[in-house]
Amino acid sequence: MEKLGPGDPQHIGSYRLLARLGAGGMGQVYLARSERGRTVAVKLVRAELAAREEFRARFRQEVRNAQRVGGFWTAPVLDADTEAAVPWVATGYVAGPSLQRVVEHDHGPLPERSVRILAAGLAHALSNIHAAGIVHRDLKPSNVMLTIEGPRVIDFGIARALETSPGEGLTRTGTLIGSPGFMAPEQVRGDRITPACDVFCLGSVLAYAATGRLPFGSTEGGEHAVLFRIAQEDPDLSGLPEGIADVVRDCLRKDPATRPTLDAILSRTGAVDTVEQGRSRDPWLPGSLVAQLGRHAVELLEVEDPTIHGALRAATDQEARGTGDPEARGGAESAAAAAARPATAHPQPPHNGTPPEHTTAHPAYGYPQPHPQTTPYNPYTTVVTPDPTPPVYTP
Template structure:
């Protein structure tokens, strides 16, 4: 994580920014923390997109759908504002390195057990994303983060907003990690994500892109993806049929994420699904949470920087009942609290009654034993 730069906002929505996590084609990503202590990856889209009405409308729809994704293997959307001066979206922060960094920079290809677990969990993530009516459109190694309990997919449902506003003939995605139909500018379906999953697995197994690099330009890459066979040398034999099926040129002949997950069922991953040296790097990433400001749940607002007038955030919430409300006002929260208190008291009375009855039964048994022992 890098420090905030000059010109970066100090807050976005309810999140105080702690540093920069990165930047991409869609915008900049910050590490933020809410007043309640929740840590999030907050993406602020590029300003040029903020002035496109079509982008805002599609962004709002995509974020609404992304909020419905409930997956153990995909980062949860926490908050967003498509009507802000600069639209933004916040997702749960995942403390782990990307698959791209682990394979391409630090350690090289993953072993076969890790690959099976990776493919299984990514297939489950895609199934959950697709069930919400979304297509990822940009599944690639930098959008797969590795944690001790498994991989986590990020940035789903956002590229669609950019695709809708880019105009005809413009291909939005990452060369080398797009399906043939996506490169041709055709509508992207869930089968396109399956193709991307195959390319990601091949990369994780070999450290190479299945259709080569894009130095020759996008046109050269498109020809290789559309007409040439992928380079799968080095993919483990047990995983090879799965990768080949994902990379079929015909979308209709690719397996579904559900079929992939069933084929790659790996059981419980646990904290040993990655090699030891990779697990150590993952653990070091978790240090960001412990060194990124105030501890979770701890509030010391007097130490927070002042909020500028032009901050990208919605109107502040209304004041709590103790600020400016008439004395004796009946608040809904109080009514709920009393109802819950009544339920707790009823449960306590029931437990006390049960304990009393049990005590009486024990006394009766002791008395009966004494009568039998000393009287008879």
């Protein structure tokens, strides 16, 4: 997470940007909050892509597809503007690191129990995706986020509808879509894509999570060598815990028709009773990762709104310099105070110790305001004479 830079927008649609989350092939991703206070991730498409009508057509379709996906195991698409000068899409923010970061930097390979629950969560997520008529095609560690409650699948950036009609130019036989190292043989060969493609990718992700290695080798020797091994050779599953080795091996079968279904994978993980309604009933990650997720949650709470911070800073600087005009300084202070208040807050009337029974509605604030009194009120010495005029309170 990084601070917004000078060239970053302050708002996208109705979302107030707070920080940068990262960048990908499609564009920049920002941490933002909605008008109701929900934390979201907003992906802003790169301007050069937005200028291409073919990309816009694909982007429209992908957003429509992703909006059909339900369930607890994915990051929901909340809002989008595919017709804006620079298109964008807002999804629910997943508070946790990616599986790739956890394995490569934060922890290393996960224990067998964690991998079992990971498999169950991903099987649920893929079931929801397939129920919407979509094959994800790009399930990989960087698209799997780990939270305290369980894994979440994100980024439907290159997902395609199963029912895409021929001739649209968006999905064609022979088009290579996916990430080398986490692709199915039929993707490599350019054959027909079915949900079984995602099952193969799931097997590769689980092998990586348990061993820290890609089952068909890294791309350091060249992507074409990896693609050849995926299509022709057996995976390297050495070091894989015995309890999950069989299900991973079955997922990685070359023939799509012989791979297990997602329901079969779910039952074979032994984690059916462990996960429920998108959540793990018990802690499913090692203690060090749970502590890291707690720190991440605290960091998220401490993210400041840069627009409020900027208004307060401007007012402070103006006060320090002095404008020679007290009304101007007061105006700056009022603007800063207004920016710092929540959108639903109302200005509070002054209070001078007058008891509440001697108040009426203030015309500007709509809140009780003291009646004029000839003698300042002292709760210890003053005897209050009831006002014959009944008080008026404005809720």
